[in-house]
Amino acid sequence: MKRAHRDKLLFIALVSLLVLLVSFGLLSFMTRTRDHDRLFIEYRAVRMAAAAMELYQQQGDISQTQFPPTVLGFGLYDAEGVPIIARGTAPRALPPAVIENPAMYQATLDGNTMRLLRIVGTMDEEKDHSTLDAGRRRTTANPRVITRQFLVLDYDISSYRSEFRARTFYWSGLTGSFFLLLALVWVLYHRVQTYQIQAQKQRGLVQLGAAARTLTHEIKNPLGAIQIQNAVLKRKLPEEYHDSLAVFDEEVGRIAVLVDRVRDFLQSSAGKPEPVDLCSMLDTIQHLFAFPIHVDCPGRPVTVPFDRARVRSVLENVIKNAGESMDGQGPVEVAVRELRSTVTVCVLDRGSGVAREDRERIFDPFFTTKSGGSGVGLSITRQFLEVMGGSIQVTDRTGGGSEFTITFQKEHHRAAAGS
Numbered sequence: 001m002k003r004a005h006r007d008k009l010l011f012i013a014l015v016s017l018l019v020l021l022v023s024f025g026l027l028s029f030m031t032r033t034r035d036h037d038r039l040f041i042e043y044r045a046v047r048m049a050a051a052a053m054e055l056y057q058q059q060g061d062i063s064q065t066q067f068p069p070t071v072l073g074f075g076l077y078d079a080e081g082v083p084i085i086a087r088g089t090a091p092r093a094l095p096p097a098v099i100e101n102p103a104m105y106q107a108t109l110d111g112n113t114m115r116l117l118r119i120v121g122t123m124d125e126e127k128d129h130s131t132l133d134a135g136r137r138r139t140t141a142n143p144r145v146i147t148r149q150f151l152v153l154d155y156d157i158s159s160y161r162s163e164f165r166a167r168t169f170y171w172s173g174l175t176g177s178f179f180l181l182l183a184l185v186w187v188l189y190h191r192v193q194t195y196q197i198q199a200q201k202q203r204g205l206v207q208l209g210a211a212a213r214t215l216t217h218e219i220k221n222p223l224g225a226i227q228i229q230n231a232v233l234k235r236k237l238p239e240e241y242h243d244s245l246a247v248f249d250e251e252v253g254r255i256a257v258l259v260d261r262v263r264d265f266l267q268s269s270a271g272k273p274e275p276v277d278l279c280s281m282l283d284t285i286q287h288l289f290a291f292p293i294h295v296d297c298p299g300r301p302v303t304v305p306f307d308r309a310r311v312r313s314v315l316e317n318v319i320k321n322a323g324e325s326m327d328g329q330g331p332v333e334v335a336v337r338e339l340r341s342t343v344t345v346c347v348l349d350r351g352s353g354v355a356r357e358d359r360e361r362i363f364d365p366f367f368t369t370k371s372g373g374s375g376v377g378l379s380i381t382r383q384f385l386e387v388m389g390g391s392i393q394v395t396d397r398t399g400g401g402s403e404f405t406i407t408f409q410k411e412h413h414r415a416a417a418g419s
Contacts, residue, residue, distance in 0.1 A: 325351025
């Protein structure tokens with residue numbers, strides 16, 4: 001079990017690491033792809049702007065029809081932002097913020113449009129030779145701006161965005177499929193582990209069953225002989241010895257009950273199912289216990305298809321277990337609830353409860369937390385229920401104690417399932 005738990009943790013760690021690596025790789029790839037696409041689009045827009053500027057210088061003017069469909073607007077502005085030429089979606093004037101800090105607006109995105117802003121023009125110097133210094137001519141330079149203009153180009157990037165979305169959708173779908181595959185692998189791994197644990201338990205139960213059948217057969221015969229001889233001794237010995245002989249009867253009876261319980265556990269058939277009224281059964285058995293029982297039943301019969309002797313054994317085992325957890329002080333509360341396709345019987349106590357790690361083990365054969373228990377009653381109970389499609393679970397009760405929930409399948413539900 002410890003090795004299986006360790007392997008499970010290792011598998012979870014490896015899968016988690018793989019998911020993180022794939023997610024980080026996909027995020028890094030998509031980020032780099034987006035940056036690369038933006039640089040490529042900006043490069044295409046710069047080339048288009050250079051071609052438009054050259055055409056404008058050659059012709060002295062340019063019309064919107066001379067641009068390819070991807071160019072939505074073209075504009076040329078003076079140093080004050082006043083348009084020299086503005087075609088298409090180009091702005092009719094540049095805002096002061098753009099003129100003061102054009103570097104921040106070199107390439108801006110607005111939906112499916114990239115607006116490219118560039119400064120065009122040259123710097124030149126004018127030399128002045130009219131100044132003399134100590135009989136020698138000194139040359140000075142006065143820099144001045146010949147031209148300073150702003151070029152604006154609106155470039156349609158809808159096709160690139162569509163391509164990027166398609167690429168993102170493709171890689172996201174591929175990654176999602178990979179994660180689904182990992183989830184499927186995890187589910188299969190979990191099921192295989194569950195099957196392995198169940199198979200291991202079944203192998204143990206098969207071996208236990210073979211040994212138990214032999215023991216029940218070998219023990220039953222000597223018990224019968226002891227009971228017969230004890231009866232003979234009772235008739236022959238004086239009455240003063242009868243109390244001692246009664247101890248033999250009592251202990252032999254306990255062994256016989258334990259043997260019968262083991263035999264019942266080894267029987268996996270459904271017995272003889274018939275409609276059994278759970279409320280009537282609880283009313284019959286509640287007077288057999290030394291502790292008080294409070295039964296809450298609907299005001300009508302609640303029937304389930306079950307072997308009568310086995311349903312009694314189920315209820316007696318769980319109620320007895322609840323009473324023993326409170327050292328027989330009681331009361332034990334029993335509530336019957338009828339649902340659409342099932343009937344639940346909740347048995348509640350105020351005992352010490354069941355430790356979380358023992359909640360499954362208490363239904364294993366021969367496991368017990370009580371010094372005088374056999375560890376067979378609850379395992380028989382679960383086996384009887386599971387054969388008939390039912391179940392039993394234990395949870396903590398609010399305020400302390402335990403709550404055992406027994407689930408029976410209703411008669412019409414089983415009939416429908418059987419058909």
